[in-house]
Amino acid sequence: MYDGVFITFEGIEGAGKSTQAKILFQTLSEEGLPCLLTNEPGGTPIGNAIREMLGNTGFKDMAPLTELFLFSASRAQHVESIIRPSLEEGKIVICDRFADASIAYQGFGRKLPLTLVQDTNEKASWNVKPDITFFLDVEPAKGLTRIQNRIIELEVPADRIEKENLEFFERVREGYLYLSREEPHRYRVLDGSLGVDDLKKIILESVNKELTKRKFRKNLLFG
Numbered sequence: 480m481y482d483g484v485f486i487t488f489e490g491i492e493g494a495g496k497s498t499q500a501k502i503l504f505q506t507l508s509e510e511g512l513p514c515l516l517t518n519e520p521g522g523t524p525i526g527n528a529i530r531e532m533l534g535n536t537g538f539k540d541m542a543p544l545t546e547l548f549l550f551s552a553s554r555a556q557h558v559e560s561i562i563r564p565s566l567e568e569g570k571i572v573i574c575d576r577f578a579d580a581s582i583a584y585q586g587f588g589r590k591l592p593l594t595l596v597q598d599t600n601e602k603a604s605w606n607v608k609p610d611i612t613f614f615l616d617v618e619p620a621k622g623l624t625r626i627q628n629r630i631i632e633l634e635v636p637a638d639r640i641e642k643e644n645l646e647f648f649e650r651v652r653e654g655y656l657y658l659s660r661e662e663p664h665r666y667r668v669l670d671g672s673l674g675v676d677d678l679k680k681i682i683l684e685s686v687n688k689e690l691t692k693r694k695f696r697k698n699l700l701f702g
């Protein structure tokens with residue numbers, strides 16, 4: 480058991496996860512709350528090395544099970560060295576993707592058996608589960624268009640997973656919708672086609688409610 484609050488952002492490529500995770504982190508930090516912004520795969524030096532391997536477009540033949548274990552290895556390191564200690568210190572941990580991404584991508588996207596992915600997730604995450612998960616839901620075509628624009632704007636090449644086709648991302652989206660039905664107590668399904676500011680407001684209201692419930696700080700953002 481720990482005193483902190485674990486918040487994750489999920490969704491397909493280009494859904495707006497990193498944008499909203501960063502905004503939430505900045506807003507809570509400005510309120511003087513102890514928080515941490517981190518991401519998967521990555522979050523640690525070992526995780527970042529694994530991230531490079533996962534994104535490498537030269538590894539077109541990576542087996543789905545290899546992919547699952549690499550994501551899980553990154554997650555195990557991340558939970559053990561960053562996420563769990565921070566939650567134990569009472570911090571609000573904001574994570575850009577977490578274990579649900581394995582269900583959506585390796586389970587639904589790559590079609591690995593869900594029980595295998597669930598079991599692996601439990602072990603790799605030491606049973607640490609998010610308190611709130613924001614699922615930014617966008618049509619895959621919209622998400623991919625945003626990614627294309629970002630690729631042109633920032634001149635960064637697409638990674639191995641970004642090169643997948645629309646049907647793959649449709650299945651991933653189905654995976655997240657499945658999770659939102661299975662775990663409604665922690666899932667907040669948001670329309671990712673809304674503007675950045677509208678989403679920010681909805682997310683802050685939701686987080687405020689949770690923090691107030693836990694007496695983290697009364698009337699945090701609107702008091």
Ligand SMILES: Nc1ncnc2c1ncn2[C@@H]1O[C@H](COP(=O)(O)OP(=O)(O)OP(=O)(O)O)[C@@H](O)[C@H]1O
Pocket residue numbers: 490491492493494495496497498499625626628629671672673674675678
């Ligand atoms: N609500 C929004 N409306 C319009 N554009 C947005 C919105 N949110 C983010 N964007 C833009 O879409 C692009 C992708 O956003 P972002 O990087 O936050 O997505 P992501 O979900 O983190 O993507 P990835 O899965 O590739 O990490 C960025 O160029 C960002 O500025």
Ligand SMILES: [Mg+2]
Pocket residue numbers: 496497498575
């Ligand atoms: Mg991102």
